[in-house]
Amino acid sequence: MLIRIVIALAWVLHFLPLSLLAPVGEAVGTILYFLGRERREVCLTNLARCLPELTEVGRVALARAHFRAFGRSVLERPILWWAPRERVMRLVRIVGMERIQALKGQPLVLLAPHFVGLDAGWARLTCEIDMAGIYSKQKDPLFDELLLSGRTRFGSQRAISRQEGVRPALAALKEGIPFYYLPDQDYRSRDAIFVPFFAASAATITGLSRMTRLTGARVLPCVTRMLPGGAGYELTCHPVWEDFPSGDDAADARRMNAFIEERVREMPEQYFWTHKRFKTRPPGEAKWY
Secondary structure, three states, X not given: XXXXXXXXXXXXXXXXXXXXXXXXXXXXXXXHHHHOHHHHHHHHHHHHXXXXXXXXXXXXXXXXXXXXXXXXXXXXXXXXXXXXXXHHHHHEEEEOHHHHHOXXXXXXXXXXXXXXXXHHHXXXXXXXXXXXXXXXXXXXXXHHHHHHHHHOOOOOOEEXXXXXXXXXXXXXXXXXXXXXXXXXOOOOOOOEEEEEEOOEEEEEEOHHHHHHHHHOOEEEEEEEEEOHHXXXXXXXXXXXXXXXXXXXXXXXXXXXXHHHHHHHHHOHHHEOOOOOOOOOOOOOOOOOO
16 A cells, blocks of 8 residues: 555655755655665665765765765656656657667667666666666566556667666677676675675676677666756766776676776765675675675
């Protein structure tokens, strides 16, 4: 019953203008900062480990800014699920779409780091092209159906559950369907190596190297920035990476993390600091969380 009420409220939100949703979302994020003790501590731990140059006051300020951005992204998500295509296209501006169009029909991995605008970037791209992407099945069947339908309602999108593994993604790439790939989280130690991420060392999966090696796919990073003041989002299609894969999975993983670091420093409050990115540690090292 509760999930139905939440979905009904979310549906109502998609009618509201961004000028109202943005400040309300930031207020919700502020409340979550104070109420969500576990995620607040995860966020502060990540910031302390990754950005030791920040003072405690600076870490707290950045953490609170992240929660505000996250809260705003949650309240604006119903627009992605229910608003007309034209509104979604106005909500998210694309820079560099011609880079994707130039590789139409060729194997292409769209590297999409975990920023709060991630779903907005996906939704905007589905207004232009058909893609494949990984999603995590939700425990509640109704909510799972909502997320799946919301992410696939434009075009002919191919949603692959994480439980299906990598084979459907490889098949899509070989068919020339771009794959929207999110590899910058902790997926345990399997197929992962420890490489630097800011001042820390993170278990980083080598899937990007393996997929491009198996399919001949190019890598084109797509990064979505939330704009201030309820101005929507901007999706930037960066230049295709040259000389990738290099033949050295560790070097490729370092390159990926270094690229993500650069983008995080441009908008540090928008990265998913509440994720337990460093849950997997080398043998013998104490847990961080």
